Amino acid sequence: EEPKSAAAEAAAAGQEPAAAAPQTPAEPPAAPGAESGGTLPPPFLLGRVEFSLQGVETDTRSSKFQEYRDLPTGPLPSLVRFAGRRRVLWDVSAEDALQDDARYRAAVDSRSHSLEASYLLIPHRFGHDARSLLEDTGRGVLSLSDTLQRSFQGAIEQQHARNRTGVNFAFLNDLVQPSLAAEDRFDLQLRRDQGRLTMDLWRDRPVALRLAYYHERRRGERGSGTAFGFGNVVETPEPVDYRTQDLSLSAEWAPSWGMLRGGIRLNLFANTIDAQVFDNPFRGADSTDPSAYQSPSASSINGPMSGRLALPPDNRSLTGSLGFVWKARAHTRVALDTSYGVWTQDEPFIPFTTNTAITAPVAATDAGALPARGLDGRIEVLTVSGVVSSRPVDRLTLTGRVRRHDLGNDTPRIRFPLGYVRFDAVWEDIPRISVPYGFTNDQATAAAAWDFGPLSAEVGWRLDRWQRTFRETEDTRQHTLFLSADSRVGGWGILRATFERGRRDFDHYDPEHAEHASFLEPGPPANLLSLRRYDQANKDLTRVTALAQVTPWETATVSLSYTQGKDDYDESLHGLLESNMRALSAEVDFSPVDRLSLSAFYTREDISSFQRGRQSGAALSTNPADDWTADVEDAFDSFGAGATVTARENLELSLRATFHRADGFNDLDSPPGGTPDVAVDVPTFDDTRLLVLAGEARY
Amino acid sequence: PRAAQAPPPAAAAADPHAAAAAALELCASCHPAPVAGLTGTHHAGVDRSCARCHGDVAGHVKSVTETGDPGPIVSFKRLEPRAASAVCLECHDKGRQALWHSGVHHRRGVSCASCHSVHAFKSADAQLKTMREPETCYQCHGPIRARSLRSSHHPVREGLMSCSSCHDPHDGARPRMLKAESVTEQCLGCHTEKRGPFLWEHPPARENCLHCHDPHGSNHDRLLVAKQPYLCQRCHLNTRHPGTLYDLRNTLAGPAVSNRVVEHACRNCHQNVHGGNAPSGPYLGR
Numbered sequence: 001e002e003p004k005s006a007a008a009e010a011a012a013a014g015q016e017p018a019a020a021a022p023q024t025p026a027e028p029p030a031a032p033g034a035e036s037g038g039t040l041p042p043p044f045l046l047g048r049v050e051f052s053l054q055g056v057e058t059d060t061r062s063s064k065f066q067e068y069r070d071l072p073t074g075p076l077p078s079l080v081r082f083a084g085r086r087r088v089l090w091d092v093s094a095e096d097a098l099q100d101d102a103r104y105r106a107a108v109d110s111r112s113h114s115l116e117a118s119y120l121l122i123p124h125r126f127g128h129d130a131r132s133l134l135e136d137t138g139r140g141v142l143s144l145s146d147t148l149q150r151s152f153q154g155a156i157e158q159q160h161a162r163n164r165t166g167v168n169f170a171f172l173n174d175l176v177q178p179s180l181a182a183e184d185r186f187d188l189q190l191r192r193d194q195g196r197l198t199m200d201l202w203r204d205r206p207v208a209l210r211l212a213y214y215h216e217r218r219r220g221e222r223g224s225g226t227a228f229g230f231g232n233v234v235e236t237p238e239p240v241d242y243r244t245q246d247l248s249l250s251a252e253w254a255p256s257w258g259m260l261r262g263g264i265r266l267n268l269f270a271n272t273i274d275a276q277v278f279d280n281p282f283r284g285a286d287s288t289d290p291s292a293y294q295s296p297s298a299s300s301i302n303g304p305m306s307g308r309l310a311l312p313p314d315n316r317s318l319t320g321s322l323g324f325v326w327k328a329r330a331h332t333r334v335a336l337d338t339s340y341g342v343w344t345q346d347e348p349f350i351p352f353t354t355n356t357a358i359t360a361p362v363a364a365t366d367a368g369a370l371p372a373r374g375l376d377g378r379i380e381v382l383t384v385s386g387v388v389s390s391r392p393v394d395r396l397t398l399t400g401r402v403r404r405h406d407l408g409n410d411t412p413r414i415r416f417p418l419g420y421v422r423f424d425a426v427w428e429d430i431p432r433i434s435v436p437y438g439f440t441n442d443q444a445t446a447a448a449a450w451d452f453g454p455l456s457a458e459v460g461w462r463l464d465r466w467q468r469t470f471r472e473t474e475d476t477r478q479h480t481l482f483l484s485a486d487s488r489v490g491g492w493g494i495l496r497a498t499f500e501r502g503r504r505d506f507d508h509y510d511p512e513h514a515e516h517a518s519f520l521e522p523g524p525p526a527n528l529l530s531l532r533r534y535d536q537a538n539k540d541l542t543r544v545t546a547l548a549q550v551t552p553w554e555t556a557t558v559s560l561s562y563t564q565g566k567d568d569y570d571e572s573l574h575g576l577l578e579s580n581m582r583a584l585s586a587e588v589d590f591s592p593v594d595r596l597s598l599s600a601f602y603t604r605e606d607i608s609s610f611q612r613g614r615q616s617g618a619a620l621s622t623n624p625a626d627d628w629t630a631d632v633e634d635a636f637d638s639f640g641a642g643a644t645v646t647a648r649e650n651l652e653l654s655l656r657a658t659f660h661r662a663d664g665f666n667d668l669d670s671p672p673g674g675t676p677d678v679a680v681d682v683p684t685f686d687d688t689r690l691l692v693l694a695g696e697a698r699y
Numbered sequence: 700p701r702a703a704q705a706p707p708p709a710a711a712a713a714d715p716h717a718a719a720a721a722a723l724e725l726c727a728s729c730h731p732a733p734v735a736g737l738t739g740t741h742h743a744g745v746d747r748s749c750a751r752c753h754g755d756v757a758g759h760v761k762s763v764t765e766t767g768d769p770g771p772i773v774s775f776k777r778l779e780p781r782a783a784s785a786v787c788l789e790c791h792d793k794g795r796q797a798l799w800h801s802g803v804h805h806r807r808g809v810s811c812a813s814c815h816s817v818h819a820f821k822s823a824d825a826q827l828k829t830m831r832e833p834e835t836c837y838q839c840h841g842p843i844r845a846r847s848l849r850s851s852h853h854p855v856r857e858g859l860m861s862c863s864s865c866h867d868p869h870d871g872a873r874p875r876m877l878k879a880e881s882v883t884e885q886c887l888g889c890h891t892e893k894r895g896p897f898l899w900e901h902p903p904a905r906e907n908c909l910h911c912h913d914p915h916g917s918n919h920d921r922l923l924v925a926k927q928p929y930l931c932q933r934c935h936l937n938t939r940h941p942g943t944l945y946d947l948r949n950t951l952a953g954p955a956v957s958n959r960v961v962e963h964a965c966r967n968c969h970q971n972v973h974g975g976n977a978p979s980g981p982y983l984g985r
Contacts, residue, residue, distance in 0.1 A: 064850055083739065109741075111744065122854060230940075242891070308985065309977065325798065335797070343895070350976075371978075383880040405880060414898065423968075436900070484807065491777070535910050613942055660848035662850070679944055680946040686926055690848060
């Protein structure tokens with residue numbers, strides 16, 4: 001389990017074995033640098049190569065246990081690191097070389113300039129031993145053999161002609177299982193290959209420059225739902241082949257009075273696969289049917305022979321920033337920063353559908369039938385922030401912050417006056433228009449702190465205001481009052497506590513306005529009018545944190561912390577009505593002797609939420625008996641303990657254990673007499689257990 | 700006794716490096732481990748050597764020699780947090796540290812020395828007191844460590860990310876000490892495919908990823924703050940299937956398994972929940 005962290009240790013290489021500093025002058029050991037004739041910086045050289053013999057035992061070949069890492073067994077080159085200094089510091093290292101989670105780094109660093117290059121691999125394993133009828137034929141096309149596809153369609157047509165109700169899950173399952181069982185197994189995973197190059201110039205001078213380049217390639221597959229309607233949803237491997245590049249240049253001028261800084265950054269995202277095309281196992285020929293939502297079933301066996309899903313489009317952002325800091329008198333510091341970014345996206349649209357049977361009102365497979373070639377999307381993001389901190393008198397500290405973050409979505413609205421295609425199966429005659437959502441977020445904070453000596457206290461106020469376009473609310477404001485106290489008890493204790501109490505209110509809540517924004521011919525509202533979406537709903541909020549840290553001896557530290565939070569959506573009838581969290585943590589670190597260090601921690605968390613929904617049919621229900629509630633309680637226990645013993649100068653033993661348990665319970669309820677009439681609780685609601693025992697001997 | 704070996708003032712003036720080296724030797728005679736700890740860092744070469752941070756070294760030597768008392772030396776263990784940080788900021792008061800004073804760490808009595816060590820650091824980067832960066836942060840942020848142990852998590856416990864991948868503990872200007880201008884921009888730094896703009900947007904995703912995700916860890920799939928479909932039903936109680944109650948009977952443990960509950964749940968059909976670019980995807984399903 002221990003992710004080979006020995007590289008970190010090596011940072012302190014070159015040190016002599018720790019020894020207690022004598023209180024009176026003693027016979028000195030040879031000082032570092034003595035052999036270099038007294039010139040600075042003293043040279044040093046570190047060479048470290050670690051080979052490990054690793055054993056791994058898990059109860060299953062779990063993709064969750066191996067989600068982000070390789071866990072090979074046998075002899076491994078865990079760490080290779082060489083570092084040193086003559087004129088400059090240099091450092092070259094490789095961790096877990098040649099594995100899927102390898103980390104490579106090389107750096108040179110003089111006092112003035114530095115250059116660092118790193119290459120990091122991050123695997124992400126979603127699942128092992130998957131099977132799929134569909135085969136990836138490249139560039140996002142997942143296909144089934146035409147023969148098999150037609151054979152399935154033929155069998156379904158025969159059954160439908162013989163007995164319609166026989167086209168059900170059991171029939172379809174029996175139909176595909178033999179072919180599915182014959183498929184090879186594969187792992188669903190992707191990997192991020194990240195390369196980074198950073199160059200700092202003239203760091204020790206008033207004007208410093210930084211040039212950075214980042215490149216990431218993400219390749220592999222992840223699970224995706226590919227649907228032809230409710231009756232035909234299949235998880236398929238979504239192909240991932242992304243490339244992200246980031247180039248930035250920043251400069252900083254730091255005269256005695258403050259600092260002036262600025263930069264420019266270009267970020268490019270490219271997806272080599274524009275769309276995922278996936279065959280419909282149950283159709284060998286295109287057809288259309290208005291009830292295709294349920295196909296194949298007793299009501300319909302029609303539909304498309306394939307579907308198409310747009311994958312993330314190429315996009316780019318260009319951001320410039322400028323700011324200054326002014327160091328004024330009376331310990332006053334004033335800072336103003338601004339950044340302006342433009343995000344664009346103009347990937348060509350995919351056609352309405354792959355279904356050749358849909359020919360009216362437009363030739364839906366033809367990109368020329370679209371109202372626009374691409375989005376020509378453009379978002380402008382402007383951020384302006386100002387900070388003032390001051391100590392006008394010795395014990396008083398004042399802090400003020402204002403910030404505006406404006407996301408202006410200048411993307412043109414695209415009209416689809418004739419409608420669109422639903423699930424590649426049928427033309428949906430519902431005129432739509434795209435909605436370029438934007439917002440402005442204003443934040444302000446004012447705080448005053450007084451230092452009483454061993455105790456300092458702060459009182460403050462915070463504003464968080466959101467102004468939105470096209471949404472249920474136009475303006476929400478949250479005011480929060482906060483108090484905090486920090487105390488240092490002698491040299492051995494720290495006590496910290498904060499309390500926050502806030503209230504958020506909106507100007508008005510208009511669900512119809514928001515829902516109608518994307519319809520050219522709005523009909524009656526389809527979303528429950530009494531619902532209040534929790535990102536905008538009125539609420540009271542409370543936060544409490546407390547921390548006590550005691551160091552009774554230099555070799556021991558004990559920490560206790562408590563956190564509590566509550567959001568009470570007191571004016572909402574439906575939606576999220578309440579959420580709570582409570583966490584208690586305890587931690588002990590103890591080194592009774594130099595060669596032994598012990599640590600342990602425990603955290604208990606309780607997270608709960610309460611929401612109310614209402615079930616409707618084709619029209620919105622007004623019957624309270626159709627309500628249902630979900631009262632979710634998640635309890636978490638996390639334990640950890642570790643011991644490290646330095647048995648001899650070159651032998652270190654460590655043991656570590658962590659245990660994490662999540663117990664969830666979803667208490668569902670519905671009043672009798674409505675629809676639903678009964679609700680059945682979910683007693684094991686994402687319950688998980690994670691136990692890790694790790695032992696390591698280092699010689 | 701070692702003081703006798705220090706170069707005379709004239710030599711120091713002629714070669715400040717030699718003087719600094721000699722000063723290091725002087726201090727190492729009594730404090731070998733702290734001095735050795737400097738060796739692989741730029742602190743070994745600062746002007747005035749140890750005296751740059753610890754003040755009157757000569758006075759200290761004199762006092763110790765004559766009376767056994769430490770004398771006028773600056774000991775960081777005895778300094779108040781602000782005073783300790785002030786020493787470091789004499790050199791480091793620029794770049795990311797320029798707004799340290801307005802940050803919550805400074806205001807809550809955290810000092811540079813709370814996390815960093817000049818003489819006995821254990822990390823490969825940033826001279827931290829712990830071997831791995833998150834362990835430093837967990838000293839005060841214990842519940843965050845507990846969340847990192849959950850089944851859905853960023854690769855922090857695997858050592859492939861760290862707290863400073865997203866947060867800058869020195870910067871007092873940005874909300875939540877993020878490195879980007881907003882939560883969403885921070886997330887988009889790695890999840891660039893979700894930046895858009897898109898033909899069909901999902902407004903909460905455009906505004907704030909935290910509406911639906913907990914980046915520190917979750918027992919629900921994909922770092923979600925609640926399990927699907929209940930998460931989605933906090934905002935979508937439309938006619939027909941969005942408002943429908945899904946309970947135990949619709950899970951894999953029940954008799955009426957629903958594809959609106961299992962596997963990707965709502966995302967079985969609404970895959971492009973962060974925004975989609977297909978003309979036939981107004982419900983983010985294509």
